[in-house]
Amino acid sequence: MEKTGKDSIRLRIKRDGSLSEEAARFDEYEVPRQEGWTIMNALNYIHEHLDPSIAYYSSCRIGKCDACDVLIDGAVELTCIAKFERDVTIEPVEGSVLIRDLVVDTSRPKRRKMGKLLGS
Amino acid sequence: MANPSSSLVDRVVETDLLIIGSEGAGARAAIEAADRGITVLVVTKGYAGKSGATLTAGADIDVDSRSLVELFDLPGDVRDTPETFMEDMLVEGEYINDQRLVAIHAEEASARVKDLVDWGLKVDEMHHAPGHRYPRGLWVEGTEFxxxxxxxxxxxxxxxxxxxxMTDVVVSDGQAAGVVGVCLATGEVLFIRANAVILCTGGAMRVYSLITAPDEITGDGMAAAYRAGAELQDMEFAMFLPYCMIHPAAVTGNYFPYMMSYMLDSHALNRQGQRYMAKWDPERMEESTRDINCIAAAAEVTEGRGSPHGGTYLSFKHLPDNLIDFSSKWFPPCNADWKEGGFDMRDYMPDPTKEAIETGPCAHFWNGGIRINERCETNIPGLYAAGEGTASIHGANRISGNALTMTQVWGPRAGRFASEYVSKNKAPEPGKDEIERLAEKMLGPLERSDGPTPVELRKEIQHQADGNVWVVRKGELLENALERIGPMRGEDIPNQATRTKERVYNRDWMMALENENMVDILEMLARASLMRTESRGSLYRYDFPQKDNVDWLKNIRLRNVDGEMTATLFDADLAHRTPEKEIVAYGRKR
Known part of the structure; x- marks a missing residue:
């Protein structure tokens, strides 16, 4: 990844929407720009250094388990393979009951319209 | 239902048979039990079908070569038999495998894999991996499982x-009576009451910082079994995979370069450009087995001849550019076009026509684990285990392709024998005090405001594993690790404090609970490595570099006796084959 522009990247992350849509907020985090990082590496950095309360899922780290999917600027992407190279807004995927922050309960479909990116 | 017997437990769930782990082994155990009319509950730390090590394989699944011809219509070799397959497992496991279990494994593999194919599992071509005398690997994309x-x-x-x-197995009157744990999605503390429990939780690779396995592989089942009084065996044989990415962060542990070395002629080089495998296996060189490739690379690093990021170089530069380019077309579908999982490796790996790739051994598999018999029983009635994290079909080193096969042979066996057990046995109601004690321990990190943070402690565990219990080991370093593990277990673990007190999906809390397991595992790994004063399979001791078949055809069994870890030596099971009783150089297998 080419090192260009500013030294940090801003992640706007949707938080606590599990309580209600009204209670949801966006928190912003500045993470030092690193070469060869993915969004997952940045989330780990946030959890370790900036905000221990952030909830997100990680497992295989190679784009196989498909379970760390989120919306990055509105598009479904896996955090473990999404490149960490620009300011982004991250939200949980739609269509399932939210557990907390970016973690959803895929075994419980949400009874409302599905996100446009989930095939409907 | 609400729980009247404990103030700390939020909910009690009841089932006949409880299976911990939902993937390769756990799913197969559950299917087998359900077919026998048993009420089963499957629990998983992640998402069912979207977690665990099974799906991460893009790998071979072993079946004797004759069955490849007869059952799968592939160009296998009809001269092969389950017995020959067994012999190769013993040679590669260097004769400390449990031979009775190996015989069952080799015999039942083909039928269990056939079940999968009948259920619709897609398999690709056949492969012939090092260590097998005949081609036995059916190529499968792990996500097919x-x-x-x-x-x-x-x-x-x-x-x-x-x-x-799951945090702990509950034992009542000497029998397994269920487990306690936390439902991460709700933050509730649960007691799951069951008449039998099968642990299918995999290995403990996460004790190391560089791993091919998923993040959640923290030895939960092995450590809980240990604390409950089960015997564990062969814990010194953590298995590493050679030629994995060690840089940059996005792809650490990614094994695309290993796949390249498996498919193409490769040169493993130290910083002086020497093909160091010549010192270890001059005949097979890089085509040697994985344990020897890892130990050779780790020795180069330890002796100061490594690469900038602490690995060695894997080079393909001796091959013509157009040959390397063409390989991207004929690699198995999961690796074609420079793909590994969701990565386009060209984004993170130097161009192999121009540069060598920095690679290193990454923790990949756990050869040892909970000791089971032919019926997947542990020494605790009602506690069963299957798949990775059980000992000891692999002995000192697992042969390529046998991880997936292991889940499919032993998962169903555990399901079958545990089903027979629960139809005859009911677990006694556990005492209130025991459940209360385990729940209190679980909630401790949330309640304390001061103490080591789970993140700090996780780093310290991995620092010890990487530094003192790595691929090549020395008595002095192992003693250093054990000196630090004592206070970690005694003071740090019981005093961990999460930095946030939210109950629902609290990563700090999950890490704190996992850390307790990881410290138990690290101690077993270090203690057994120190006790084994020889080198064999995936264990290399600098201070004892020879394989000793005179005194060391033995297994080390570990057990928790009143809070103390005790290690005892037992003669290896030589029911079918006995090797020469001699002392030879490390790496000589046949």
Missing amino acids: PRVLVAQMKKRKIDFLEHFM
């Missing part, structure tokens, strides 16, 4: 509980 097995579980309406982290 959850696709097929979850469908089979749904068809049988098997109940699941996702995001449940």
Whole structure:
């Protein structure tokens, strides 16, 4: 990844929407720009250094388990393979009951319209 | 139901048979039990079908070569037999495998894999991996397993509980009576009461910082079994995979370069450009088995001849550019076009026509684990275990392709024998005090405001594993690790404090609970490595570099006796084959 522009990247992350849509907020985090990082590496950095309360899922780290999917600027992407190279807004995927922050309960479909990116 | 017997437990769930782990082994155990009419509950720390090590394989699954011809219509070799397959497992496991279990494994592999193919598992071509005298590897994309097995579980309406982290096995009157743990999705403390429990939780690779395995592989089942009084065996044989990415962060542990070395002629080089495998296996060189490739690389690093990021170089530059380019077309589908999982490796790896790739051994598999017999029984009645994290079909080193086969042979066996057990036995109601004690321990990190943070402690565990219990080991370093593990267990673990007190999906809390397991595992790994004063399979001791078949055809069994870890030596099971009783250089297998 080419090192260009500013030294940090801003992640706007949707938080606590599990309580209600009204209670949801966006928190912003500045993470030092690193070469060869993915969004997952940045989330780990946030959890370790900036905000221990952030909830997100990680497992295989190679784009196989498909379970760390989120919306990055509105598009479904896996955090473990999404490149960490620009300011982004991250939200949980739609269509399932939210557990907390970016973690959803895929075994419980949400009874409302599905996100446009989930095939409907 | 609400729980009247404990103030700390939020909910009690009841089932006949409880299976911890939902993937390769756990799913197969559940299917087998459901087919026998047993009420089963499957719990997993992650998402069912979207977690665990099974799906991460893009790998071979072993079946004797004759069966490849007869059952799968592939160009295998009809001269092969289950007995020959068994012999190769013993040679590669260097004769400390449990031979009775190996014989069952080799015999049942083909039928169990056939079940999968009958259920719709897609397999590609056949492969011949090092260590096998005949081609035995059916190539499978790991994600095929959850696709097929979850469908089979749904068809049988098997109940699941996702995001449940088991912390301890509950033993009542000497029998397994269920588990306690936390439902990460709700933050509730659960007691799951069961008449039998099968642990299918995999290895403990996460004790190391560089791993091919998923993040959640923290030895939960092995450590809980240990604390409950089960015997563990062969814990010194953590298995590493050679030629994995060690840089940059996005792809650490990614094994695409290993796949390249498996498919193409490769040169493993130290910083002086020497092909160091010549010192270890001059005949097979880089085509040697994985244990020897790892130990050779780690020795180069330890002796100061490594690469900038602490690995060695894997080079393909001796091959013509157009040959390397063409390889991207004929690699198995999961690795074609420079793909590994969701990565385009060209984004993170130097161009192999121009540069060598920096690679290193990454923790990949756990050869040892909970000691089981032919019926998957542990020494605790009602406690069963299957798949990775059990000992000891692999002995000192697992032969390529046998990880997936292991889940498919032993998962169903555990399901079958545990089903027979629960139809005859009821677990006694556990004492209130025991459940209360375990729940209190679980909630401790949330309640304390001061203490080591789970993140700090996780780093310290990995620092010890990487520094003192790495691929090549020395007595002095192992003693250093044990000196630090004592206070970690005694002071740090019981005093961990999460930095946030939220109960629902609290990563700090999950890490704190996992850390307790990881410290138990690290101690078993270090203690058994120190006790084994020889080198064999995936264990290399600098201070004892020879393989000793005179005194060391033995297994080390570890057990928790009143809070103390005790290690005892037992003669290896030589029921079918006995090797020469001699002392030879490390690496000589046949």
